[in-house]
Amino acid sequence: MMSADPPVFRFAPSPTGHLHLGHAYSALLNKQLAEEAGGRLLLRIEDIDTSRCRPEYEAAMLDDLAWLGLKLEQPVRRQSEHQEEYRAILEQLKAKGLVYPSFASRAEAKALAGARGPDWPTDPDGVPLYAGPERDWSEAQKVEALEQGEQVAWRLDMLKAAEMAGPLTWKEAEEGEVACDPRDWGDVVIARVGSSTSYHLSVVLDDAVQGVSHIVRGTDLRAATAVHRLLQTLLDLPQPTYRHHGLVLDEEGSKLSKRDGAQSLAQLRAEGATPTDIASMVGL
Numbered sequence: 001m002m003s004a005d006p007p008v009f010r011f012a013p014s015p016t017g018h019l020h021l022g023h024a025y026s027a028l029l030n031k032q033l034a035e036e037a038g039g040r041l042l043l044r045i046e047d048i049d050t051s052r053c054r055p056e057y058e059a060a061m062l063d064d065l066a067w068l069g070l071k072l073e074q075p076v077r078r079q080s081e082h083q084e085e086y087r088a089i090l091e092q093l094k095a096k097g098l099v100y101p102s103f104a105s106r107a108e109a110k111a112l113a114g115a116r117g118p119d120w121p122t123d124p125d126g127v128p129l130y131a132g133p134e135r136d137w138s139e140a141q142k143v144e145a146l147e148q149g150e151q152v153a154w155r156l157d158m159l160k161a162a163e164m165a166g167p168l169t170w171k172e173a174e175e176g177e178v179a180c181d182p183r184d185w186g187d188v189v190i191a192r193v194g195s196s197t198s199y200h201l202s203v204v205l206d207d208a209v210q211g212v213s214h215i216v217r218g219t220d221l222r223a224a225t226a227v228h229r230l231l232q233t234l235l236d237l238p239q240p241t242y243r244h245h246g247l248v249l250d251e252e253g254s255k256l257s258k259r260d261g262a263q264s265l266a267q268l269r270a271e272g273a274t275p276t277d278i279a280s281m282v283g284l
């Protein structure tokens with residue numbers, strides 16, 4: 001009899017600061033669910049943003065995770081080591097005519113959206129949808145701007161992409177099929193300036209390459225699942241099951257941030273907390 005492959009879970013932090021109780025909850029929940037399912041748990045270091053990621057944060061993260069009791073399979077996947085793979089799938093999207101070069105800086109993009117007036121829509125994270133003109137440029141205009149060597153990001157032509165993919169849903173644990181509409185996000189950045197990728201593109205490729213079948217992550221990323229399902233569909237990648245968990249909040253009811261040193265695992269460890277204390281602090 002053929003045995004099915006074991007489920008694969010992953011924890012995917014970005015080394016932009018120290019891990020806090022919210023990360024501990026996500027990591028320990030992934031560990032618990034992987035153990036219950038007889039599955040594997042992988043670590044992925046999401047370090048494509050070289051301006052914010054630091055090797056010392058990665059080292060501290062690995063130390064905190066080992067201390068928490070996570071046994072991590074080696075080698076660990078580091079996004080910064082896979083630019084060529086991201087470039088290859090970016091080329092696939094270019095070949096399908098689904099991305100366009102975009103030359104506006106963050107400040108210019110904000111001004112372009114502001115010029116559309118107060119009713120201009122925002123994405124689920126509250127950022128105004130991209131309102132720049134490049135999607136409607138002729139090929140000649142795009143080539144000319146590219147040849148001038150301007151700083152370029154690549155954006156998804158969302159209306160075209162959503163039409164090509166058709167209606168989308170994702171499988172959410174304990175809920176079932178959830179209908180989603182990636183058009184809520186507008187023309188998202190697929191490759192940042194100076195890179196061949198973005199969070200959205202890397203995450204879908206990495207989950208496929210690593211054979212991830214179960215994505216367990218915070219509810220702050222739930223809305224982004226629409227973009228991930230769109231890219232998985234366009235790039236013919238497998239569909240994982242998702243579980244979006246609640247966030248650990250601070251005393252004022254706000255989401256924890258890596259800047260909030262008091263809640264960092266390093267600080268709690270220094271104050272004498274044990275891994276068991278951390279698990280009970282996050283309700284596991």
Ligand code: GLU
Pocket residue numbers: 012013014046203216217221
């Ligand atoms: N790297 C992301 C973060 O630290 C998580 C990405 C994901 O789980 O899809 O928030």
